[in-house]
Amino acid sequence: xxxxxxxxVTGNTMVAEAMRQCAPDVMAAYPITPQTTIVEEFAKYxxxxxxxxxxVTVESEHSAMSACVGASAAGARVMTATSSQGLALMWEELHxxxxxxxxxxxxxxxxxxxxPINIHCDHSDIMGARDAGWIILFAEDAQEAYDNTIxxxxxxxxPDVMLPVMSxxxxxxxxxxxxxxxIMDDETVKxxxxxxxxxxxxxxxxNPVSHGNFAGLGGPYxxxxxxxxxxxxxxxxxxxxxxxxxxxxxxxxxxxVEGWGMExxxxxxxxxxxxxxxxxxxxxxxxxxxxRVGVLKVRVxxxxxxxxxxDALVGCKAVAVLDRAESFGAEGxxxxxxxxxxxxxxxxxxxxxxxxxxxxxxxxxxxxxxQVYSDLSDLADGAQVPGRLVYLGTR
Amino acid sequence: MATIKELSTREDRLSGGHxxxxxxxxxxxxxxxxxxxxxxxxxAGCATGCLEVSTTIYPYSSWKTPFIHNAFENSAATVxxxxxxxxxxQRAGKIPxxxxxxxxxxxxxxxxxxxxxxxxxxxxxxxHDMVYVCYDNGAYMNTGIQRSSATPxxxxxxxxxxxxxxxxxxxxxxxxxxxxxxxxxxxxxxxSISEWKxxxxxxxxxxxVEGPAFLNVFAPCPRGWRIPYNKTVEIASLAxxxxxxxxxxxxxxxxxxxxxxxxxxxxxxxxxxxxxxxRFAHLFKPGNEALLASVQAEVDRNFDYVLKRCGL
Numbered sequence: 001x002x003x004x005x006x007x008x009v010t011g012n013t014m015v016a017e018a019m020r021q022c023a024p025d026v027m028a029a030y031p032i033t034p035q036t037t038i039v040e041e042f043a044k045y046x047x048x049x050x051x052x053x054x055x056v057t058v059e060s061e062h063s064a065m066s067a068c069v070g071a072s073a074a075g076a077r078v079m080t081a082t083s084s085q086g087l088a089l090m091w092e093e094l095h096x097x098x099x100x101x102x103x104x105x106x107x108x109x110x111x112x113x114x115x116p117i118n119i120h121c122d123h124s125d126i127m128g129a130r131d132a133g134w135i136i137l138f139a140e141d142a143q144e145a146y147d148n149t150i151x152x153x154x155x156x157x158x159p160d161v162m163l164p165v166m167s168x169x170x171x172x173x174x175x176x177x178x179x180x181x182x183i184m185d186d187e188t189v190k191x192x193x194x195x196x197x198x199x200x201x202x203x204x205x206x207n208p209v210s211h212g213n214f215a216g217l218g219g220p221y222x223x224x225x226x227x228x229x230x231x232x233x234x235x236x237x238x239x240x241x242x243x244x245x246x247x248x249x250x251x252x253x254x255x256x257v258e259g260w261g262m263e264x265x266x267x268x269x270x271x272x273x274x275x276x277x278x279x280x281x282x283x284x285x286x287x288x289x290x291x292r293v294g295v296l297k298v299r300v301x302x303x304x305x306x307x308x309x310x311d312a313l314v315g316c317k318a319v320a321v322l323d324r325a326e327s328f329g330a331e332g333x334x335x336x337x338x339x340x341x342x343x344x345x346x347x348x349x350x351x352x353x354x355x356x357x358x359x360x361x362x363x364x365x366x367x368x369x370x371q372v373y374s375d376l377s378d379l380a381d382g383a384q385v386p387g388r389l390v391y392l393g394t395r
Numbered sequence: 396m397a398t399i400k401e402l403s404t405r406e407d408r409l410s411g412g413h414x415x416x417x418x419x420x421x422x423x424x425x426x427x428x429x430x431x432x433x434x435x436x437x438x439a440g441c442a443t444g445c446l447e448v449s450t451t452i453y454p455y456s457s458w459k460t461p462f463i464h465n466a467f468e469n470s471a472a473t474v475x476x477x478x479x480x481x482x483x484x485q486r487a488g489k490i491p492x493x494x495x496x497x498x499x500x501x502x503x504x505x506x507x508x509x510x511x512x513x514x515x516x517x518x519x520x521x522x523h524d525m526v527y528v529c530y531d532n533g534a535y536m537n538t539g540i541q542r543s544s545a546t547p548x549x550x551x552x553x554x555x556x557x558x559x560x561x562x563x564x565x566x567x568x569x570x571x572x573x574x575x576x577x578x579x580x581x582x583x584x585x586x587s588i589s590e591w592k593x594x595x596x597x598x599x600x601x602x603x604v605e606g607p608a609f610l611n612v613f614a615p616c617p618r619g620w621r622i623p624y625n626k627t628v629e630i631a632s633l634a635x636x637x638x639x640x641x642x643x644x645x646x647x648x649x650x651x652x653x654x655x656x657x658x659x660x661x662x663x664x665x666x667x668x669x670x671x672x673x674r675f676a677h678l679f680k681p682g683n684e685a686l687l688a689s690v691q692a693e694v695d696r697n698f699d700y701v702l703k704r705c706g707l
């Protein structure tokens with residue numbers, strides 16, 4: 001019988017607890033703010049003998065992911081955590097982990113990239129890794145960070161998928177704030193994630209295999225990439241199935257996208273991560289005044305849920321896409337580009353505007369959300385957009 | 396230590412038919428080192444480089460043992476991950492507690508002295524039970540003979556050109572073996588493919604210790620050194636006889652020369668090593684006498700240092 005305890009807890013603690021419950025054979029990690037409390041809490045589990053994990057305290061994030069690649073190819077269940085510059089330093093290895101089809105699970109504490117140096121939340125780091133071939137999940141709060149981490153293991157290790165998964169949470173806002181969250185009992189999580197049965201493990205010395213071979217000189221590099229594309233496409237159904245199974249156990253719903261008020265919304269905000277809560281708060285106020293507003297939160301970013309997003313937005317008059325990351329020189333932020341593309345094939349398309357907000361932890365105040373809805377209202381009434389891309393809340 | 400007769404019965408874990416150049420020192424180094432592992436199962440890793448691209452062309456593999464290539468600078472970190480998986484899975488009861496395995500990472504001098512130094516240093520410091528083997532041919536051979544920090548003083552390379560002003564690499568080599576010895580790991584040694592007995596014995600010791608071990612193996616590259624492909628072993632031998640490449644080991648902090656044959660008094664002049672190699676041809680042209688003398692001085696300085704560390 002699954003039993004849950006309600007805790008007052010940070011997002012990082014929930015991630016560390018989820019990792020402990022999923023019992024990785026190897027964790028190779030390097031400290032970086034604001035991920036540090038994950039690796040610190042995990043070090044306590046190791047010191048207290050609560051996990052069997054071999055904990056590899058590497059000398060850099062590049063070596064963290066390199067060791068994860070080695071350990072995963074060896075046949076171990078492998079986890080790590082990073083943030084920002086650390087994720088950027090891993091860039092080379094991110095592509096190798098997915099290209100070698102290794103089911104590594106990594107938490108990322110979403111944080112701005114230098115320069116100038118900044119330790120606070122935005123999505124520049126994770127959006128920089130969006131084409132690395134990883135499945136990417138976003139958490140709004142500590143609870144989602146926990147649930148996403150647990151389902152990540154099953155998704156990554158699923159035979160139809162065999163891809164690494166990044167389970168992300170917003171730096172400081174979610175990693176460090178005390179939140180209300182429920183933790184499942186260890187046995188239930190253990191049974192849910194099950195035992196990892198690797199194929200082609202390096203440590204199976206009776207059946208020697210070579211990993212990381214050279215596929216140039218007219219070799220099948222292109223075909224390997226197509227196989228990777230097929231795998232991440234297949235992962236969409238696996239994510240749904242695994243998340244449904246976990247939802248039935250824990251009683252919390254999971255959607256690739258999660259709407260609030262989207263059934264009849266005329267004006268909608270599309271957001272990722274912790275900001276969805278701010279948008280919902282203001283949406284509730286406006287709904288009380290009779291304005292038909294909604295919020296669409298994107299929880300799965302890779303594979304991108306094009307159909308779910310288009311279905312949710314197609315009846316709206318005006319849509320604001322909130323990007324907490326830049327794609328300098330592009331038509332908009334990364335989320336905007338994807339959302340706009342999702343609507344291209346639909347006959348009915350809402351007016352759309354892109355807001356770049358909250359870079360480097362710039363405060364996402366409620367009045368900014370009110371301003372966005374006010375702009376959307378003007379836009380729906382036929383007013384000119386202030387520009388397709390708006391910097392929201394700069395001083 | 397195994398006799399040559401015993402060694403001849405051991406499985407050769409790098410198969411022939413790979414696509415390394417004729418006369419390549421790297422495959423000789425790999426085969427001699429892996430002989431030292433005896434019959435223990437090994438997982439081998441390799442940095443990006445000649446050895447890797449020539450032995451693992453998909454769907455083929457020359458490795459008759461589990462093998463992993465990850466990237467250029469992280470052979471040590473990658474194999475440290477494999478070794479950690481072994482420990483974690485043993486603790487989980489998924490691998491029998493009495494199973495013994497060995498882990499070896501290979502890298503060229505570019506992947507070890509330069510871009511992989513941090514990864515190697517980290518793995519050595521963390522105490523993984525693994526052997527790291529650098530096959531040192533003194534340049535980035537896979538990309539076309541560019542200079543590395545292992546390239547000798549005065550050597551020509553495609554990024555240390557010889558011209559009206561430039562006369563090859565103006566800097567001396569990095570002493571990587573001493574750097575790893577300073578990590579106080581249980582076993583560090585410098586060997587050469589020309590001294591098979593010395594090298595396989597060192598490999599046996601490296602695999603036998605609990606914890607990290609490092610072997611720096613001199614492995615000529617005929618293509619990059621501009622020597623005939625049938626002179627690989629001869630040139631390697633001259634490197635030890637001229638004391639360009641002293642053969643020594645550091646066992647639990649104790650430095651020891653492993654050959655008594657080469658001394659300050661009887662070491663051959665460095666010209667014997669340099670002259671047969673096209674990459675040093677410019678050193679023998681008029682006007683470069685001082686440069687040639689400085690190469691000899693650098694070899695002597697390094698040899699004196701090693702002798703001193705060995706208490707000789």
